[in-house]
Amino acid sequence: MPRFAANLSMMYAEHPFPERFAAAARDGFTAVEYLFPYDYPARELAQRLQDNGLQQVLFNAPPGDWNAGERGLASLPGREAEFRSGVQRALEYAAELKCPRIHLMAGLVPAAADRAVLGRTYLGNLGWAAQQAAKQGVDVLLEPINTRDIPGFFLNRQDEAHAIVTEVGAPNLKVQMDLYHCQIVEGDVSMKLRQYLPTGRVGHLQIAGVPQRHEPDVGELNYPFLFDVIDELGFTGWIGCEYRPRAGTSAGLGWLHAQQARHAPAA
Numbered sequence: 001m002p003r004f005a006a007n008l009s010m011m012y013a014e015h016p017f018p019e020r021f022a023a024a025a026r027d028g029f030t031a032v033e034y035l036f037p038y039d040y041p042a043r044e045l046a047q048r049l050q051d052n053g054l055q056q057v058l059f060n061a062p063p064g065d066w067n068a069g070e071r072g073l074a075s076l077p078g079r080e081a082e083f084r085s086g087v088q089r090a091l092e093y094a095a096e097l098k099c100p101r102i103h104l105m106a107g108l109v110p111a112a113a114d115r116a117v118l119g120r121t122y123l124g125n126l127g128w129a130a131q132q133a134a135k136q137g138v139d140v141l142l143e144p145i146n147t148r149d150i151p152g153f154f155l156n157r158q159d160e161a162h163a164i165v166t167e168v169g170a171p172n173l174k175v176q177m178d179l180y181h182c183q184i185v186e187g188d189v190s191m192k193l194r195q196y197l198p199t200g201r202v203g204h205l206q207i208a209g210v211p212q213r214h215e216p217d218v219g220e221l222n223y224p225f226l227f228d229v230i231d232e233l234g235f236t237g238w239i240g241c242e243y244r245p246r247a248g249t250s251a252g253l254g255w256l257h258a259q260q261a262r263h264a265p266a267a
Contacts, residue, residue: 001263002227002235004256005031005057007206007242011249018048025052027250033058033240036066038089042096049097056099057238058141058176058204061129062086063105072105074129074142075122075154087129087140094138101139101203103176104129106154118154123168130170139203143176146184149213156185158192165201174203178242183210183221190229197233205235208243215243217255227259 006012006029012020018040024032030053037045037059049056064070064082073083090102106122109115126142133140144161145153155161161175177196183189196202209219216223230239245252 001259002230002239003031005029005033005238005240007240008032008034010242010244014248021048021052021054025054027253031055031057031238035060037093038062042093046096056097058101058103058240059099060103060105061090071150071153072107074104074125075106075118077117077121080125083125084128087132091133091136091138095136101141103141103143106142108152109154123164126173127168127170130168130173134172139172139174141174141176141203143178144181146181148184158182158186158196162196162201175201176204176206177202178206179221179226180206180208180210180213189221190226193229193233197235204237204240206240206242213244214246215252215255224259
């Protein structure tokens, strides 16, 4: 059965953020992810993980000015120093939280920008970040994101992401494959899983219902089928539940209980 991590940026929003760790643990999660940890001291978050028997499996490096609409720096020429500073900060948190991977958001394409220049910047930044992260055994991830949720995002397709990973050639640079984004941009999700999971270049999966990003038992994707495909392909990484619950988070976990029941040992 796939291993699921609660995304505390979207799930358990009925609780203040520090209380979401305990809420996730009460519901049986053993791992969590979220967008950003930087509003809290790393030691405080590490204590909450320890107190609740949780593993931190993913968070994002600083994305620039999030509140002003920035969505990453990795592809932006002229922002290299800020990008590097953010990666170093993320790695400091990763060490304290014992987190094995960080996501580096590509960023928005500036008006009239030359995509070739952005591409070269992206490759250079990813190569540098992967080298720094390798020193402490951390993977760095890049994620294709759909253009409906984040219009103008630099990276949108799975084939683009895998080509970049191949070109950079760092063994700890991998793709964060969000099946929600993949379905919106290109579809054919089960075949994309069959194409890319065996390569070893996928470091993390994420899920949400399509099109409204609610629980994965609502919408056009057949997740029980996709979970079976993931199992069949031998993926042993984490699957982040990056969705917005329709109502209370715990009340909406019927999909998870059903999945657990499907894999329960016979009486």
